[in-house]
Amino acid sequence: MNGYVLHMSGVGVRRGQTDLLDGVDWTVEEGQRWVVVGPNGAGKTTLLRIAATQLYPSRGTVHVLGERLGGGDVFELRPLIGFASSAVAAQIEDDLVVRDLVVSAAYGYLGSGREEYGTPDHARARALLARWGVLRLEDREFGTLSEGERKRVLIARALMADPELLLLDEPAAGLDLGGREDLVRRLGTLAQDDSAPVMVVVTHHVEEIPPGFTHGLLLSGGSVVAAGPLEEAMTAENLSRAFGIELKVEHDGERWSARAA
Numbered sequence: 001m002n003g004y005v006l007h008m009s010g011v012g013v014r015r016g017q018t019d020l021l022d023g024v025d026w027t028v029e030e031g032q033r034w035v036v037v038g039p040n041g042a043g044k045t046t047l048l049r050i051a052a053t054q055l056y057p058s059r060g061t062v063h064v065l066g067e068r069l070g071g072g073d074v075f076e077l078r079p080l081i082g083f084a085s086s087a088v089a090a091q092i093e094d095d096l097v098v099r100d101l102v103v104s105a106a107y108g109y110l111g112s113g114r115e116e117y118g119t120p121d122h123a124r125a126r127a128l129l130a131r132w133g134v135l136r137l138e139d140r141e142f143g144t145l146s147e148g149e150r151k152r153v154l155i156a157r158a159l160m161a162d163p164e165l166l167l168l169d170e171p172a173a174g175l176d177l178g179g180r181e182d183l184v185r186r187l188g189t190l191a192q193d194d195s196a197p198v199m200v201v202v203t204h205h206v207e208e209i210p211p212g213f214t215h216g217l218l219l220s221g222g223s224v225v226a227a228g229p230l231e232e233a234m235t236a237e238n239l240s241r242a243f244g245i246e247l248k249v250e251h252d253g254e255r256w257s258a259r260a261a
């Protein structure tokens with residue numbers, strides 16, 4: 001498994017009589033930046049939760065950062081994985097102060113656990129909040145933040161432990177046009193930073209694919225429609241198949257767009 005950040009083979013997740021995922025093969029390598037695109041209910045969040053070691057598949061094998069899921073202690077893997085999602089946001093107490101939320105992630109906590117953090121931790125947390133444009137919110141309680149502010153704070157938090165793998169589930173959902181464009185630009189800047197972790201971003205919209213992203217996985221009905229370099233995966237034919245509607249797709253070299261043909 002050397003060299004693979006993520007390797008899934010024949011992965012299936014079954015709940016009752018329903019396959020949430022079925023026969024998923026997927027390999028993510030060092031230096032790659034992936035988007036996972038698909039319609040509602042395609043299984044994107046389920047896939048990302050497996051990558052985050054939060055969910056074990058019913059079938060198939062999964063390796064994350066060289067460790068086989070189910071074969072060892074995933075708690076050692078967790079600090080190496082930065083994960084931001086609405087489910088993570090839902091676990092955060094409303095009165096938790098933004099600064100504490102971010103700095104506590106250095107040790108894998110959600111705002112509690114250690115009372116004392118060192119100056120370098122605080123400096124890193126502030127630098128991350130600044131990089132995501134939300135340093136002015138450091139004294140605010142998480143529950144008072146807007147949707148867009150929460151998204152950025154959660155990304156700063158996900159990066160706090162200097163992860164090797166960054167997983168973002170719908171980071172632009174609920175953002176207004178300006179907020180989306182700002183977030184996509186910041187994700188694009190991170191994607192083009194050679195020292196940044198391997199990234200996997202889930203989205204419904206090709207417009208949200210940040211510049212600098214390299215690969216795409218198209219998911220529909222729990223199965224992979226296409227996976228590979230963006231130009232090969234995000235074709236009109238593949239996207240039309242995944243979303244069940246005939247789509248016209250444009251790519252200007254940097255950004256993507258799609259609409260009904």
Ligand SMILES: Nc1ncnc2c1ncn2[C@@H]1O[C@H](COP(=O)(O)OP(=O)(O)OP(=O)(O)O)[C@@H](O)[C@H]1O
Pocket residue numbers: 015016018020038039040041042043044045046047204
């Ligand atoms: N525990 C469960 N039991 C039965 N069905 C489930 C369970 N958890 C998820 N599902 C179903 O599995 C499917 C895939 O869910 P998932 O959240 O992974 O999709 P998604 O692609 O992230 O969707 P969305 O874009 O709407 O967030 C959905 O139809 C969902 O209703």
